[in-house]
Amino acid sequence: MTFSIIANDPKSNARRGLITTDHGPIETPIFMPVGTLGSVKAVHLHELKDDIHAQIILGNTYHLYLRPGTSVLEAAGGLHKFNGFDRPMLTDSGGFQVFSLSGIRKLTQEGAEFRSHIDGSKHFFTPERVIDIERSIGADIMMAFDECPPGTSDYAYSKQSLDLTESWLSRCITRYKETEPKYGYHQSLFPIVQGCTYKDLRVRAAENVARQEMEGNAIGGLAVGEPTDVMYEMIEVVNSILPKDKPRYLMGVGTPINLLEGIERGVDMFDCVMPTRNGRNAMLFTRHGTMNLRNKKWEDDFSPLDIDGTSYVDSTYSKAYLHHLFKAQELLALQIASIHNLAFYLELMREAREHISSGDFSLWKSKMVAELGRRL
Numbered sequence: 001m002t003f004s005i006i007a008n009d010p011k012s013n014a015r016r017g018l019i020t021t022d023h024g025p026i027e028t029p030i031f032m033p034v035g036t037l038g039s040v041k042a043v044h045l046h047e048l049k050d051d052i053h054a055q056i057i058l059g060n061t062y063h064l065y066l067r068p069g070t071s072v073l074e075a076a077g078g079l080h081k082f083n084g085f086d087r088p089m090l091t092d093s094g095g096f097q098v099f100s101l102s103g104i105r106k107l108t109q110e111g112a113e114f115r116s117h118i119d120g121s122k123h124f125f126t127p128e129r130v131i132d133i134e135r136s137i138g139a140d141i142m143m144a145f146d147e148c149p150p151g152t153s154d155y156a157y158s159k160q161s162l163d164l165t166e167s168w169l170s171r172c173i174t175r176y177k178e179t180e181p182k183y184g185y186h187q188s189l190f191p192i193v194q195g196c197t198y199k200d201l202r203v204r205a206a207e208n209v210a211r212q213e214m215e216g217n218a219i220g221g222l223a224v225g226e227p228t229d230v231m232y233e234m235i236e237v238v239n240s241i242l243p244k245d246k247p248r249y250l251m252g253v254g255t256p257i258n259l260l261e262g263i264e265r266g267v268d269m270f271d272c273v274m275p276t277r278n279g280r281n282a283m284l285f286t287r288h289g290t291m292n293l294r295n296k297k298w299e300d301d302f303s304p305l306d307i308d309g310t311s312y313v314d315s316t317y318s319k320a321y322l323h324h325l326f327k328a329q330e331l332l333a334l335q336i337a338s339i340h341n342l343a344f345y346l347e348l349m350r351e352a353r354e355h356i357s358s359g360d361f362s363l364w365k366s367k368m369v370a371e372l373g374r375r376l
Helices: 045-050 061-066 070-076 079-083 095-100 127-137 155-177 199-212 228-239 256-264 274-280 312-316 319-327 331-358 361-372
Strands: 002-008 015-021 024-028 030-032 057-060 089-092 105-107 112-115 122-125 141-143 188-190 217-219 248-250 269-271 283-286 289-292
Touching (some): 002 331, 024 331, 030 331, 061 070, 070 079, 070 127, 079 089, 089 095, 155 188, 199 228, 217 228, 256 331, 256 361, 274 283, 274 331, 319 331, 331 361
Parallel strands (some): 057 089, 089 141, 141 188, 217 248
Antiparallel strands (some): 002 015, 105 112, 283 289
């Protein structure tokens, strides 16, 4: 994998770049739709590729390990062959999912014991096991196994958690270097910077991650309960240390405003379930603010769903029609809203790249943030 910087914004740390993988290029900054179980919920592949213009999507190690399982994925030739997506993919290590099972998991230096949320069966993830699973899934970018402490964790717990994450990272890298890809193309491994909301822990974690000299790096453990201004502060702290010539991935973030604030602080890659999850709950993001399509005000609004939208759904369907579908609990509502939101997120990233190249990103971003925060 390679990464090159194409342009830098003169008034911020925003940068435009290009990641190349064996499954194709990724223009950054980029938003990655979340395909937890090998599919982006309610969205077909042709819509992802040709309408939403997704350059890369995610799969989740925890969920794919439980079902369909690595034996099925290996028999298929990896996740790309299994789900038909022939562009780059990234796999989360499953750490966040495992550690969200706080009542049914146990941590040790060796790894994490947990019970399946599906049937209660017992499983054990070690750093080595997670790398093996990610090799079997076959994503172009794999994440290291880490612990993600809550944003409200105290200092003692956060430090203990970081000790564990750094120990596991060393083992992940060792396992990564002693194994080979299974399907004939390169896989990269990204370490994850943890440290909760404590500057000294974040500095320590970022310096350790930078020393590993991997092909890219990630920032985890944010947008998990801490105030937004603290999240932005931690991003600044970490990005002042992480190498400038490697892509930086902010995990699990977030709103359109969060994305623009992250880009301004030097983040290149984002993912979040928000556009699809909120879409399935009738919230649509637009460049002029958010709409709740369940509200009665849309009942007789026959104007296009989004006159500024780039997806076919934005001109094909009206606000009144989508309001009706949600009220009637029609499944089509979930699909239309998900497609719209993802297309909006990807268009926002495209515009950000253009404004970075033209040198006016900061001015454009300020205007966009003022609009994006409105409720329509």
